[in-house]
Each structure stands twice: as C-alpha cells, then as structure tokens.
Amino acid sequence: DTAVSQTPKYLVTQMGNDKSIKCEQNLGHDTMYWYKQDSKKFLKIMFSYNNKELIINETVPNRFSPKSPDKAHLNLHINSLELGDSAVYFCASSQERPQVYEQFFGPGTRLTVL
Amino acid sequence: TQLLEQSPQFLSIQEGENLTVYCNSSSVFSSLQWYRQEPGEGPVLLVTVVTGGEVKKLKRLTFQFGDARKDSSLHITAAQPGDTGLYLCAGSQYGNKLVFGAGTILRVKS
Numbered sequence: 724d725t726a727v728s729q730t731p732k733y734l735v736t737q738m739g740n741d742k743s744i745k746c747e748q749n750l751g752h753d754t755m756y757w758y759k760q761d762s763k764k765f766l767k768i769m770f771s772y773n774n775k776e777l778i779i780n781e782t783v784p785n786r787f788s789p790k791s792p793d794k795a796h797l798n799l800h801i802n803s804l805e806l807g808d809s810a811v812y813f814c815a816s817s818q819e820r821p822q823v824y825e826q827f828f829g830p831g832t833r834l835t836v837l
Numbered sequence: 838t839q840l841l842e843q844s845p846q847f848l849s850i851q852e853g854e855n856l857t858v859y860c861n862s863s864s865v866f867s868s869l870q871w872y873r874q875e876p877g878e879g880p881v882l883l884v885t886v887v888t889g890g891e892v893k894k895l896k897r898l899t900f901q902f903g904d905a906r907k908d909s910s911l912h913i914t915a916a917q918p919g920d921t922g923l924y925l926c927a928g929s930q931y932g933n934k935l936v937f938g939a940g941t942i943l944r945v946k947s
Contacts, residue, residue, distance in 0.1 A: 764940045766925065823885055825870060826880070826882065826935060831879050
C-alpha cells in the first residue's frame with residue numbers, strides 16, 4: 724500500500740554510464756516531481772509533470788530526461804553520468820490544490836557515481 | 838542566496854527542552870509547509886499554513902505563519918528523541934512548485 728515508490732533504493736555506477744530511476748504513485752495525484760537532495764540536505768526541484776505533460780523544467784543538464792508514460796509514473800533517465808550527479812533523488816506527487824502543492828515523497832534513490 | 842532562510846542549521850538539545858525553528862524570507866508566499874525527514878527516508882508533510890497569522894498545533898508542535906506571509910516558525914514543546922530529524926520549510930509563490938529552505942537538523946538526546 725505504498726503511496727509513492729521508487730526503484731532502485733541504491734544505485735552505484737561508473738562515470739559515463741547511463742541509468743534510470745523509476746517512480747510510481749498510487750494516490751491518484753495529477754502532478755509528479757523529481758527533486759535532487761545534495762550532501763548538505765538541500766532539496767531542489769528538477770522537473771514536474773501534470774497529467775503526463777512537462778510543466779516545470781529547472782536548470783538541469785540535458786543529460787537528465789524525465790519520461791511520464793501515464794500520470795501514475797514518472798521515470799528519470801540520466802545519460803553520461805558525472806561525479807557531481809551523486810545525490811539522493813526523490814520522486815514526489817501532489818494533488819492540485821491551488822497555491823498549496825503539498826508533496827508526498829518517495830523513499831529516495833541514493834545515486835553514487837564513481 | 839536562498840529564498841527561504843532557515844535557522845538554526847543544527848540544534849542539539851536534551852529531552853524535555855523546548856525549541857523553535859525559524860523560516861524567513863523577504864518574499865511573500867501563498868502557503869508554507871513544514872516537513873520532517875528521517876535518515877534514509879523521504880520528507881513527510883507535517884502541516885500547511887495558508888492564512889497570514891495562522892497558528893496550527895500538532896500535538897507538541899506549534900506552527901505559525903507570519904502576518905505578512907513572509908516567515909514561519911515551528912515550536913516544539915518538551916522535545917523527545919522521536920522528534921530527531923531534518924525539518925524543512927517550503928513555500929509556494931502562486932506557482933506550481935515549492936521552494937525549500939536548507940533545513941534544520943534536530944537531535945534530541947535522552
């Protein structure tokens with residue numbers, strides 16, 4: 724009965740590789756997000772999709788490409804991984820409530836690039 | 838420069854003490870939220886405040902939104918070890934995304 728789930732939980736890979744993180748929510752929410760949390764615990768939004776449509780695309784390298792096959796899923800593909808991509812990536816979802824956007828977060832994916 | 842400044846960054850206290858965490862900005866927010874994050878997990882929403890001057894209580898936690906909707910505070914009474922975690926404030930500015938503060942790491946020692 725997990726609300727927002729992500730796989731994998733941990734991802735260790737070499738520089739230059741391509742990897743994907745998957746996210747699914749069973750809350751019936753319309754909007755899904757990807758956040759990056761750095762080593763100092765700062766949480767920053769990367770992308771947001773509303774009903775499969777990209778609505779937020781922050782200043783993120785083109786190597787990061789989100790894909791939303793349906794409104795319950797939002798995956799993140801990363802090409803040519805770099806050392807600086809090491810972080811914890813969180814998926815989140817929210818139901819549209821004007822001016823509020825309460826987030827329900829997944830458990831996170833800890834990405835380590837060697 | 839962060840849009841939302843949280844203070845203090847770190848707080849280590851004894852069980853039973855009271856504490857306050859602050860979230861300040863020069864910008865106005867349509868709503869402000871507080872989250873708690875435990876190690877290895879995602880942030881969990883504690884409360885949302887929408888109206889300037891609003892006060893909400895959640896057991897031993899009291900949340901206040903400033904009159905001008907530019908700042909907020911979280912007060913914990915009689916802290917317990919289970920309160921240990923990273924506390925994050927996040928604001929919405931009439932858009933469809935949240936801006937997060939840098940967080941306050943709270944450690945409550947028994």
